[in-house]
Amino acid sequence: xxxxxxxxxxxxxxxxxxxxxxxxxxxxxxxxxxxxxxxxxxxxxxxxxxxxxxxxxxxxxxxxxxxxxxxxxxxxxxxxxxxxxxxxxxxxxxxxxxxxxxxxxxxxxxxxxxxxxxxxxxxxxxxxxxxxxxxxxxxxxxxxxxxxxxxxxxxxxxxxxxxxxxxxxxxxxxxxxxxxxxxxxxxxxxxxxxxxxxxxxxxxxxxxxxxxxxx
Numbered sequence: 596x597x598x599x600x601x602x603x604x605x606x607x608x609x610x611x612x613x614x615x616x617x618x619x620x621x622x623x624x625x626x627x628x629x630x631x632x633x634x635x636x637x638x639x640x641x642x643x644x645x646x647x648x649x650x651x652x653x654x655x656x657x658x659x660x661x662x663x664x665x666x667x668x669x670x671x672x673x674x675x676x677x678x679x680x681x682x683x684x685x686x687x688x689x690x691x692x693x694x695x696x697x698x699x700x701x702x703x704x705x706x707x708x709x710x711x712x713x714x715x716x717x718x719x720x721x722x723x724x725x726x727x728x729x730x731x732x733x734x735x736x737x738x739x740x741x742x743x744x745x746x747x748x749x750x751x752x753x754x755x756x757x758x759x760x761x762x763x764x765x766x767x768x769x770x771x772x773x774x775x776x777x778x779x780x781x782x783x784x785x786x787x788x789x790x791x792x793x794x795x796x797x798x799x800x801x802x803x804x805x806x807x808x809x810x
Contacts, residue, residue: 654713654714655711655712655713655752655753655756656711656712656713657709657710657712657757658712659707659708660710660720662694664710664720665689665693665694665697666687666689667716667717668708668717668720669689669693670687671717671719671743671744671745672743673686673687674743675741675743684805684806705724705725705727706722706724707722707723707724707764708720708721708722709721709722709760709761711744711753711756713748718744718745718748719743719744719745719748719753719756719757720742721740721741721743721757721760721761722739722740722741722742723737723738723739723740723761723764723765724738724740725737725768725770726738728771731771734769734770734771735768735769736770736771736773736774737761737764737765737768737770737772737773738774738775739758739761739773739774739775740775742754742757742775755787755791758788758791759791761773762791762792775793776799
């Protein structure tokens with residue numbers, strides 16, 4: 596009998612992550628905090644965003660990502676970075692580092708990884724990070740990253756739904772602002788964010804460290 600080694604390795608990695616999550620004391624303590632994700636769908640009702648979008652698909656669900664979603668998320672990231680110099684760093688194969696990062700996200704009460712699901716398929720994702728802060732009377736702020744909708748479903752309200760959930764979550768957590776970066780050449784994305792009520796603000800600077808740590 597031949598064994599599909601890729602599938603077998605992935606299964607073993609999933610089992611290791613499950614064991615890691617179950618044996619981490621802080622995970623149990625954070626379980627109640629993680630339950631708040633289940634109420635994310637209601638946050639967008641209070642955001643009052645003026646968005647010129649098509650009506651939301653009746654079958655669209657925005658939910659917290661699970662271990663089974665990792666491969667789909669990597670597929671979406673591959674689309675997001677396909678025409679950039681980071682394409683080689685966002686391949687589709689699952690690595691142990693992905694499982695470790697996912698475990699860290701699950702343990703943190705201030706990290707969120709959401710997916711949009713339609714007709715049983717993951718069609719979009721967004722990453723949200725709460726940043727503790729001393730300015731603005733100690734109110735935290737939110738950084739949004741890796742917003743991507745499947746290229747076959749981009750003429751829909753999926754991206755708007757993901758962003759509305761992120762903005763609603765920030766408001767519900769008492770944050771003073773939401774911030775994200777978008778590449779200069781993504782003019783379509785800029786218009787999309789502006790329709791959601793976001794404003795261009797200052798400049799975004801970064802140093803990208805490729806694998807190996809050399810700039």
